[in-house]
Structures are given as structure tokens and as C-alpha cells.
Amino acid sequence: MKLASYADGSRDGHLVVVSRDQTQAHYASGIATRLQQVLDDWGFIAPQLQDLSVQLNHGKLRHAFPFEPAKCLAPLPRPHGWAVVNADGAVRREAGALLGAGMPLRAAARCEPALMVIAGDLQAASDAAAALDALRLMGLAVDWRVDGELVATHAAPLVVTPDELGDAWAAGRLQAKLVALHNGSKLAPRDVAAVPADALVRLARLRALRTGQLAGVALGALDLTLAPGDSLHLDLKSADGHASLFCAIDLDLTPPAA
Structure with missing residues (x-):
């Protein structure tokens, strides 16, 4: 999976999952909002993000949006x-x-x-x-x-x-x-x-x-x-x-x- 942190006014940004071709993204809300959360509980959270990534890559997420690298903070x-x-x-x-x-x-x-x-x-x-x-x-x-x-x-x-x-x-x-x-x-x-x-x-x-x-x-x-x-x-x-x-x-x- 590919992950990024979108700028949202906070110091850590908001976690998004990005498609394999780097054209689409989806907020990881409901699973995790920050990358550090994912790292702290990798065994539990990473599989959920992986499932989200699979759905995104197959075009099955209604609320996906175009990925814009310019809106990203550093990932961590x-x-x-x-x-x-x-x-x-x-x-x-x-x-x-x-x-x-x-x-x-x-x-x-x-x-x-x-x-x-x-x-x-x-x-x-x-x-x-x-x-x-x-x-x-x-x-x-x-x-x-x-x-x-x-x-x-x-x-x-x-x-x-x-x-x-x-x-x-x-x-x-x-x-x-x-x-x-x-x-x-x-x-x-x-x-x-x-x-x-x-x-x-x-x-x-x-x-x-x-x-x-x-x-x-x-x-x-x-x-x-x-x-x-x-x-x-x-x-x-x-x-x-x-x-x-x-x-x-x-x-x-x-x-x-x-």
C-alpha cells in the first residue's frame, strides 16, 4: 500500500491511502488519522489499510478523489x-x-x-x-x-x-x-x-x-x-x-x- 499525509492545518496532517498508479486517494478516517497511529499498532491497523488500498485500486470507493502531491506534508x-x-x-x-x-x-x-x-x-x-x-x-x-x-x-x-x-x-x-x-x-x-x-x-x-x-x-x-x-x-x-x-x-x- 501507499500512504501519505494530507495537510489539514494540524501538525501531523491526515492520513490518506493512495492508489498504485498514484492518481487516486481516499482518507483513512475510521481506521487511523495519522501515520504514527498506524506504526504504533501495525499488526491491527495495517491489514485494514491494505483492504482499503485494494478497494481503491479496483475503483470500488465512492469517496475517492484525485491525489494531489502538492497537498502533502511529509508522511511522518x-x-x-x-x-x-x-x-x-x-x-x-x-x-x-x-x-x-x-x-x-x-x-x-x-x-x-x-x-x-x-x-x-x-x-x-x-x-x-x-x-x-x-x-x-x-x-x-x-x-x-x-x-x-x-x-x-x-x-x-x-x-x-x-x-x-x-x-x-x-x-x-x-x-x-x-x-x-x-x-x-x-x-x-x-x-x-x-x-x-x-x-x-x-x-x-x-x-x-x-x-x-x-x-x-x-x-x-x-x-x-x-x-x-x-x-x-x-x-x-x-x-x-x-x-x-x-x-x-x-x-x-x-x-x-x-
Whole structure:
């Protein structure tokens, strides 16, 4: 299933289920209103959302409506932590809220995309099998840094269960293509191979992970820094470059006031 949080004036937004083709959505009201509720009672709530997803994909929900990514907050706006695991195994532990995919930046910054992983509770020193079993949802995020300091983290509109990834997901590994457009000009696509369970094992090496903790698998910094007036389109697609897995992050860097 695919999930998103629609802006409704609250800090957490309202949970919606999104169709497989990302064209339709339906409020999850009556099942759960926030993603954190789902994570806290995954075994009970997730199957109900899955049933709703099946009905939505078959066009059987009368109150479905067109999905609009621009109306989304980050899927989990207030996580219990955000930590990114680099390719060398080093961990960067961050803090703070996640921003929606369209929230503008206010200062020039360096772009560091990551596969975002949401897991259930995971005991300290868990192995890869336990970590994979605890994996709930995945998405796309991007850290923005100025002089090495984190200034913002944006998240793509959707988080999805592994079964929604199709051929992009096999044996616990995501194989995809990172596509970026800077001011409308396409950068060279980058092949991505990520093993989320390995990142979770690394984070849980010394302490247990709590439901709602977000783990990131670093996908390598883009060789660019946004300047005032710039725009960036960032998307993680299927390996053939056709299907968007999590919807794109579209950002503008606000020009200075006149």
C-alpha cells in the first residue's frame, strides 16, 4: 500500500491511502488519522489499510478523489529521530521535523538524498533477518547542508510497503534509479542499490530502535549546491526509469526579497 499525509492545518496532517498508479486517494478516517497511529499498532491497523488500498485500486470507493502531491506534508512530519547511514557505515544522527516535498528552501544548500526507512520496534543488536522483518515502509528524503550542518530535511509525499515496489524490490534489496533535474536540466541518472535492513542493523547496534524512528540509507550527495532562484526535481524511479516509486520532491530556493 501507499500512504501519505494530507495537510489539514494540524501538525501531523491526515492520513490518506493512495492508489498504485498514484492518481487516486481516499482518507483513512475510521481506521487511523495519522501515520504514527498506524506504526504504533501495525499488526491491527495495517491489514485494514491494505483492504482499503485494494478497494481503491479496483475503483470500488465512492469517496475517492484525485491525489494531489502538492497537498502533502511529509508522511511522518514528527518522527522520533532521523539518522542516515553512509556507504562506509558511519552514522549521522539528526533531529527535527521533516518538511513536505514542496516546502521552499530559504538558503543555498548542498543536496544529500537518502532512501528513508520506517521500521517497527527493533531490539538492540538485532540481525539482518530481524531488521527486515521489522521494516514497515520506505520513502525518499533529502538532507540539505550548509558548511556540513543540517538545515532542513524534505520527504517525498509517499511512503510505501515493500510489496508496492514490484521489480525494484527483491531479496531485501532496492534497485532503482535516482533522477534529478536542476533548473529543468536533467542530471546524469544514478543507479541505486540499497539494503535497508543493513542500515537498521547498524543503527540498532548499540541501542534499540523505537517505532517512528526513521533510518536513511545515503544515496550519495549530488554534485550541486542550490542558489537563490534555483529549482530541483528529485525522484527515485524503477530501474527502467519509468515509474516513480515515492512521488518526486520538487523544491524551489526562494529568491532574496527585493
